[in-house]
Amino acid sequence: MEGIRLVFLGPPGAGKGTQADYLKEQYGIEKISTGDILREAVRNGTKLGKLAASYMEKGELVPDDIILSLVKERISKLENFVLDGFPRTIIQAEGLDNILRELKKDLKAVIYFDIDDEKVIKRLTSRRVCPRCGAVYNLITNPPKNDEVCDYCGTALERRKDDNEATVRNRLQVYERDTLPLVDFYEKKGLLKKIDADRPPEEVLRSILGLLRNDIC
Ligand code: ADP
Ligand code: AMP
Helix, strand or coil: CCCCEEEEECCCCCCHHHHHHHHHHHHCCEEEEHHHHHHHHHHHCCHHHHHHHHHHCCCCCCCHHHHHHHHHHHHCCCCCEEEECCCCCHHHHHHHHHHHHHHCCCCCEEEEEECCHHHHHHHHHCEEECCCCCCEEECCCECCCCCCECCCCCCECECCHHHCHHHHHHHHHHHHHHHCHHHHHHHHCCCEEEEECCCCHHHHHHHHHHHHHHHHC
C-alpha cells in the first residue's frame, strides 16, 4: 500500500467518520479527525479544549491557525492517512498544501461525500456516540445491539452536544459558506472524486474502494 493520503470532504453527517473507521479497521489507514482531536481536548479540559468548546457548541469553526498546527503535528508522522473534517476552509486547504510540500508528499484524492441537507439532519439528530471508545451509532440506521449502550465496551451512549437540530442547521450553513468552496478548489487540482453518500454504508465503502482499488490491493 503506497501513499494512501486522502481527504474526506462533505457536510457534517455525510458518513465521513464511519467510512474512515472502516478504512482503519480493514486496511490500517490512520484517521486524522480534527473533530475527534478537539472533543478529546474538551473532555480533558485543556486550554485548547476550553477555547474550542466555545466555537463547537455553536457549530462555528475553530480558528484556522489552531487547526493547522494540530494537523501538522500528526501528519508528519504518517505515510497513509485519511483527513476527516479537515480542511474546512480555503486557508486550511492552502495550509495543508504547504505542510505536504514541506514533507515532499501529496494527496492521492479528495473524496466528496454528496448528500442532501435534510438527510444529514435526520442522521445527526439520531447519531449516538460512545464517550469511552468513540464508536459511532445511529438509532435508525445503525442501532446498538442493546438499548443505547456501546456494543464494544458497554458504556452508555451519548448524544453530541452539537447534534441538536438548531446547531446542526447552523453547521450546515457554515459548511456551505466556508467549506463548499473546496469542491471547486480540489476540482481545479484534478483531485476531486464525488461519491453518492446517500446509500447504505457498505455501498459507500465499495465506491471508495473502487476508487482506490489499484493502490490498496
Ligand atoms: P460525519 O463524520 O460525516 O459527520 P458520521 O460518520 O458520524 O458522519 O455519520 C453520521 C451519522 O450517520 C451516524 O449516526 C452514522 O452511524 C450514520 N451513518 C453513517 N453512514 C451512513 C450511511 N451510509 N447510511 C446511513 N447512516 C449512516
Ligand atoms: P466534526 O466532528 O467534524 O463534526 O466537527 C465538530 C466541530 O469541531 C465543528 O463544528 C467545529 O466547531 C470543530 N472543527 C472540527 N474540525 C474543524 C476544522 N477543520 N476547522 C475548524 N473547526 C473544526
